[in-house]
Amino acid sequence: MTIDTCVGSLKLERPGIVASGIMDETGASIARMLSSGAGAAVTKSIGLQPNPGHRNPTFTEVKGGFVNAMGLPNPGIDLFKEEMGAAIAGGKVVGSIYGATASEFVTLAGKMEEYGATAVELNLSCPHAKGYGAEIGVDAALVKKIVSAVKSSVSIPVWAKLTPNTHMLKEVALAVQDAGGDAIVAINTLKAMVISPEFGKPFLSNKFGGLSGPAVRSVGVRAVYDIRAAVDVPIVGVGGISDWRDAAQYIMAGASAFQIGSAIATKGVKVFDSINKDLEDFMRDFGYSTIKDMVGVAHE
Amino acid sequence: MSDFIKIINVSEESYDTKSFEFRWDEKASPGQFIMAWVPGMEEIPMSLSRTNRIKSITVKAIGPDTRRLHELGIGDSIRIRGPYGKGFDIRKDRKTLIVGGGVGTAAVMPAIKETGADTIIGARASNDVIMDDIASKYVKNLWISTDDGSRGFHGNAVQLMKEKASSGEYDVVMACGPEIMLYHLHRACVDMGLDCQLSLERHMKCGAGVCGCCVMDDQRVCRDGPVFTRDQISAMKDFGVSKRDECGRIVRLG
Structure with a gap:
């Protein structure tokens, strides 16, 4: 019995991946996450220019998770070269990138490949950055154009991270498939807002943010199930996973691997090790010899 | 983890530094901090200068955000998050x-x-x-x-x-x-x-x-x-x- 898995052609020794945005702005920090039992780590989303992100407040705890509007802070792709050098010394690193146009994505993906990224993850789903992320990721035609352009410019796998904040999820997933995308990552955070009643104002400086954590898990599982029903592209499930049972739900809905974000904060970096162990126990008990045997079983 | 507190006392520690006391039942240990925000400022980390049931933050007015906090008085609210972080490891057997x-x-x-x-x-x-x-x-x-x-x-x-x-x-x-x-x-x-x-x-x-x-x-x-x-x-x-x-x-x- 083994918990290694494949996302398309990419083999991972362990099925859990550090989600984009979590302790992954610097090389040393990514390397630390990789040594904690994750099969790979996704970088913070990197753009062409340095970006300070939104002003504080950018984050708060809510019942069932977190709401954040970091606003894609990053040092820019050129300075990120040094961070990638330190990060890939620790293991497999997926480079997350964001742009406003296909040509921006192409430039960024080329740099990530040059820096040694195992794959690129296109951020088509951040819910709190004007002109980026979810604002382009709900346009199936644009998604197809971006994924096609990146696919024809790099030789590493191209993953598309999608937003659940749309009724067009199936169309967008089909666009990724038509464009030859190597995997779909679902879901990003749910667009959200927190109001401070005592002040009568939204708490986040950006007003809107994205909800993550246990509260979004059932939405994510449903989204992965819908995507699996619509396309054959490998899926990486993400959203509210904090234990083996959450991870198993995503796998049975159709995901070949999964990512963890918020639970790294609530449970600590050891969350990967404990999920790996518990998932193995579950597989042994229930007669699954590989992760692959579990993928999508809820559809049968 | 996130809360609204009301200021119950303000003390002037020096010409540019004030402490704001508030009642907050959350357990905190020496060395931990909170994130503090009121409208009109960026949220900033502040060390707790008291960690009993009555807690306090001590603010030196050095920028726009700390100056905004200095405008607050008794009865005003602050939205806080925390307490966060690992504080001092205090052991009785070590001098x-x-x-x-x-x-x-x-x-x-x-x-x-x-x-x-x-x-x-x-x-x-x-x-x-x-x-x-x-x-x-x-x-x-x-x-x-x-x-x-x-x-x-x-x-x-x-x-x-x-x-x-x-x-x-x-x-x-x-x-x-x-x-x-x-x-x-x-x-x-x-x-x-x-x-x-x-x-x-x-x-x-x-x-x-x-x-x-x-x-x-x-x-x-x-x-x-x-x-x-x-x-x-x-x-x-x-x-x-x-x-x-x-x-x-x-x-x-x-």
Whole structure:
């Protein structure tokens, strides 16, 4: 019995991946996450220019998770070269990138490949950055154009991270498939807002943010199930996973691997090790010899 | 984790520093911090200067956000999150020397109260010395240093610490202050074979160990710290050398 898995052609020794945005702005920090039992780590989303992100407040705890509007802070792709050098010394690193146009994505993906990224993850789903992320990721035609352009410019796998904040999820997933995308990552955070009643104002400086954590898990599982029903592209499930049972739900809905974000904060970096162990126990008990045997079983 | 508190008392600690007291039942330990926000400012991390049921933050007006907090009075609300981070590891069996530099003195006040340990408060000049009146109620030996010699020892807090610790009677130094002070204090402790725990600072966003923007090497100041051990700090290449700006770019410390 083994918990290694494949996302398309990419083999991972362990099925859990550090989600984009979590302790992954610097090389040393990514390397630390990789040594904690994750099969790979996704970088913070990197753009062409340095970006300070939104002003504080950018984050708060809510019942069932977190709401954040970091606003894609990053040092820019050129300075990120040094961070990638330190990060890939620790293991497999997926480079997350964001742009406003296909040509921006192409430039960024080329740099990530040059820096040694195992794959690129296109951020088509951040819910709190004007002109980026979810604002382009709900346009199936644009998604197809971006994924096609990146696919024809790099030789590493191209993953598309999608937003659940749309009724067009199936169309967008089909666009990724038509464009030859190597995997779909679902879901990003749910667009959200927190109001401070005592002040009568939204708490986040950006007003809107994205909800993550246990509260979004059932939405994510449903989204992965819908995507699996619509396309054959490998899926990486993400959203509210904090234990083996959450991870198993995503796998049975159709995901070949999964990512963890918020639970790294609530449970600590050891969350990967404990999920790996518990998932193995579950597989042994229930007669699954590989992760692959579990993928999508809820559809049968 | 997130709460609204009402200010129940404001004390002037010096010409530019005020403490704001509030009742908050959340458990907190010496060295932990909160994120504080009111409309019209950026949310900022603030060390707790009291950690009992009545808690406080001590704010030096140095920028727009801290000046905004200074406008607040009794009855006003602050939205806070926390408490966050790993504080001081206080053990009764170790003889402790506490050092506070400037407004960093506020962050060691709860440790001073809990241990009653010998304490050094350092400042630029006599009118920058804060909270010595409170500290003197809890400790037997309280020493003051000022850079300009206008009060107490003429020199910086690290020089005074070296003098007081040279007898070898202390097991550990606990400190908070400007990084330049902590840098020299750390070096002195390594040279003297003395253990230390230092409260460090970096630009913070989430405060809760999620975003990774406050890292020093691979350690999150907000979650793995803000108090780090001597050996953890010895392993940090960033300490005293560089920090990250809000974009995550490396900036050399001046």
